[in-house]
Amino acid sequence: MIPLLTLVTFLPGAAGLALLFVPRRSVGVLRLVSLVVTVLTFACSLPLYFGFDGDAIGYQFEENRRWMPTLGVAYHVGIDGISLLLVLLTTFLMPLALVSAWGSIEDRFKEFTATMLLLETGMLGVFVSLDLFLFYVFWEAMLIPMYFIIGIWGGPNRVYAAVKFILYTMVGSLLMLVAILGLYYQYGAATGRYTFDVPVLAQYVMAPGLAQNLMFLAFALAFAIKVPLFPFHTWLPDAHVEAPTAGSVVLAGVLLKMGTYGFLRFCLPFFPDASLAFGPLVWTLAVIGVIYGAWVSTVQPDMKKLVAYSSVSHLGFVMLGIFTLNQQGLVGALIQMVNHGLSTGALFLMVGMIYERRHSRLIADFGGLWRVVPAFSAVFLVVVLSSLGLPGLNGFVGEFLILVGAFQRSPWLAAVATSGIIFAAVYLLWMYQRVIFGDVTHEANRGLRDLTTREWAVLVPVVTLIVWIGVYPAAFTGKTETTVEALIAQVEAKTGMNR
C-alpha cells in the first residue's frame, strides 16, 4: 500500500529542498516545478477525501512506524473527520497562494518558493501527526518558514511583525512543551507505559484538579495565541498586514486553524474536565473577540487590516462552536474553519490583486471600481458575501450551526454572538460600497486592469468551492459528523466517570 499521508506531507518539503539547487535565474522552472508539486500534492490528497469512510470511528490512513522506541516516540500519522478537511484545505490553498505570488514576489523568488513548500510540509505535518512529539516538531518547525516569509518578503514594518509573530507563538508553544512532558510522565507513572501516542493518551482518564487545569491552560495558551483568541490576538494584525499576499493567505487560511485544531484534537479529549470548567471563560473571550474584531474592522482605513481583524471575529465564532461541546456547534466550527480559510484567503488574494495594481490598500484611495474593473468587482462581491455569511454561500452554514449549538448552551450568548454577523455585514458591505460603488474618485484608478487569466485561475476554484459548500454542505459535514459524535461521547464519558 502507498503511504499516502507521508507522501502528501513530505512531497512539498522535499521538492522545496530540491528547488534550492535550481539556479536562481530560471524563474520559469521554479514556477513550473512549484506549481506542479503543489497541484500534485492536492491530487494526492483527493484520494484521502474519497477514500475516507465518514461512518467509521477512529483514525484512517494510519501509518505507525518505530522512531525512538526507548522514548515512546513513533512516527504515527493518520486522519479523522477533523483533520481530513484541514489537510484538504491546506493542499487546496497552497497552489493558489503560490500562483498569486508570481506577480508580486521578485526578490529571491527561489528562496520564497522553497520556503512556501517547506511551510506546506510543516502545516500538513501538524494536522496528520498522531504522536505528540512528532506534532510538536512540526508545530515549532513550521514557525521558521512563516517567520522568513513575513520577515523577508513582507511590507515596510516586516521585521517587527515577524519577530512579534514568532515570539508570541513561541512563548505559548514552549509552555505547551512542558505540559506535553507533564502528561507523558503522568501517564507513564499511572500505567507504566511511556508514550507520546495521541490515541493512547486520549484514552487516559485524568483526575480533575490542579494538574489537569494547569496542563489545559498550557495547551490552551499555545492554541489561543495561534487562533488568536481575544486578548492574545495583537500579533495577528501586524503579521497579516506586513506579510506578502501569499503569506497572508496561508496565515489566515491554514495557520490560524492549527490553533482551533489543537483545541479539538488535544484539549477536549485530554483534559475534558478542565475544558468544561473553563468553557464559560472561553465562550466569553470568544464572543468578545467576535464583537471586538468586528468593531475594530469597521473603522480600519486599510483593507488588509480590515480583513485581518475580521479574522479575529470569525475565529471567535469557531472557538464558540468548539466549546459549546455539542454536535451542531462542533460541526459548525469545523465547517467554519474551512469557510474562513476560503473566504478570508480569497479576500486577501483580492486585496493583494488591487494592491499590485495601485500600490495602495487604503479604502480612501478607491471608489467606483465597478466602472473600471467589473469582473473583479463581481467576484469580490461573492467573496465578501461569503465572508459575511449570506445564505446560499459557505459562510452561512458554519455560522448557523455554531449559533444553533451556542443557543442550546446559552440563548444570551447566542444572541450577543449573532450581532457579530450583523456587524460583519456592516464592515464588509461598507468597505465594498466605498471601494467599488459610486463614481471614480481618483484619476489613478481609471487605468486599472481587470482580472488577468492567471488571477481568474486563482479565483475560480475558490469561488466554486464557496458556492459548493453553501449549496451542498453535506459533502463535507458528512465526513466529520461521526468523528465529532465520538469526540463528544468521549468527553462526556470521561467527565461522567469523574463525577
Added chain:
Amino acid sequence: MDAIVFPPIALLPLLPTLIVLGAAVLVMALELGPRAIPRELSAVAALAGMIGALLATLAQWGTSQRAFRDMVVQDNFALFFNVVICYSGALVVLLSMDYLRRRGSDSGEYYVLVLFATAGMMLLAAAGDLVVVFLALELMSLSLYVLAGLFKRELASGEASMKYFLLGAFASSFLLYGIALIYGATGTTSLDRIAAAMTARPRDPLFVMGLGLVLVGFGFKISSVPFHMWVPDVYQGAPTSVTALIATGSKAGAFAALIRVLAVVPRGLAPDGAALLWAGAAVTMTIGNVVAIAQSNLKRMLAYSSIAHVGYMLVGLVAGGAAGTGAVLFYLLVYAFTTAGAFGVITLCERARDEAVEVADYAGLARRHPLLAAALGLFLLSLVGIPPLAGFVGKFYVFGAAVRAGYVWLAVIGVLNSAVAAYYYLRVVVYMYMREPEGAATAYAPSLAGGLALAVALVGIVLLGVMPAPFADLAQAAVAPLVR
C-alpha cells in the same frame, strides 16, 4: 614506615589521551625541524592526533578500565566525554588552519597548546581522584590561558588572557583548598574512597565546606552565575577558534569532573544541595539570556548565551539520576556541535582585514554568501531549540528529566528562557536575511578546512536532531553506573 609501592603501570586505558599527547610532542619536534617543513604539517599532525584519539576512544567503548590505583577511570562515561572533547578539538584544528594564517599568528605552538588542553580535558573526564582532577584542570587551563592571548598585538586578546588567568588561578585555589578540606575530612583524595567514607558520616562540616569550595572552582570553569564574570571578556578577546575550544571542550571536561564529584555526595546531603543547584540553574539561565539581549558583539552574545546553556545543563543535574545526568551528557554533545559551528562561521567572515564580530557586520550576509548565512542560521536555530535540529532534542531531554523529577517550575523557567533566547538569536537572522548590508561588505574568507568543519557540524546537528535516541540512550547508559 612502609616502603613506597609503585602502582603497576597500565598505559592502555590512557591510550586516547596518550595519542593526543604524542601528537603534541610530534608537532613540537616538527617546529624544531628545518624551515622547509610546511606549516600545514603541524596542523595535519594535530588533526591526526585528535582523530586517532577519537578512533581509540571508539575502540575502547564498553571496556571499563582503571589504572594507577583508580586514579584514572576510563569507563564509558569518560569515553563519551572523550568523543565530545576530541570532536571539539578536531573541529578547532580545522577552523584554525586558515584563520590563524589570515590573522598572522600561525605557529606550531598553537597546535601544541590545543593538544595539551585537549589532553587535559580528556584526563579530567577520566579522573578518579581529586589530585588528578586538579592536575588535569591545570593542564587544560594553563594551555587555554596562553591560547587566549595568542594575538599578541591585540589589546583585547591580552586582556582576555590576563583576566582568564587571574580569575582562573583564583578559582583553582578555591578548588585546591576544597580538595584539602575534603582530604582532611576523609583522609583520602580517591573519589571511591571518599564516597565510602561519607556514607558513614554524611554531614561532616569539614566535608561540606570542602565540597562547597570545590563547587566554586567548578562553577568558574563551567561559567555558571555568579562565577561567570570572565566569560564575556574572554570569549570576545580570545581568537575565535580558541573561544570555540573554551566554549565546548573545556566546558565538557569541567562538567565531566563535576558530575563525578557530585556522584560521591551522600544522599543525606542531597536536599540542600539540590536547592542550591536549583537556584543556580534558574539564575544562570536567566542572567545569561537577559544580558545576551543587550549585546551587539556576536562573540559576546554567544558568550552570554553559553552561560544560559550552562543553566539548562544545570537543570539536568538538578533533576539527577541517569535520566537527568544523561540528558546533560547529550546536551553537551549537541552543544559542542552547535557552538563550535557557530564560532566556526565567525572565523570565516572578515571585514576590512579584520574579523566580523559585530552583529551589524552580518547585515545582508544571506545575499552575498547564502551558504554561510544558512549555516549560521541553522546553528542559531539549533541554539534556540527549533525542531528538528539537535538543540531542540537536547532541551527536550533536559526539561523532560526535570518534569519527571518533579521540578516542573524549573522547566517552566527554562522554557520561558528559551523564548527570551529566541529573541537575540533571531536578531542575527534578521540582520542576515532581512536587512541590506551597511558600509564595507563582510567578505567570506574561503577555507577548505573551515568549510569541512562546518559541514561536519551541520550533519551533526541534523543527525542528532532527527535520530537522537541512540545517542541519548548511550549517554544514559554511560552515566548510569555513576549515579545509580
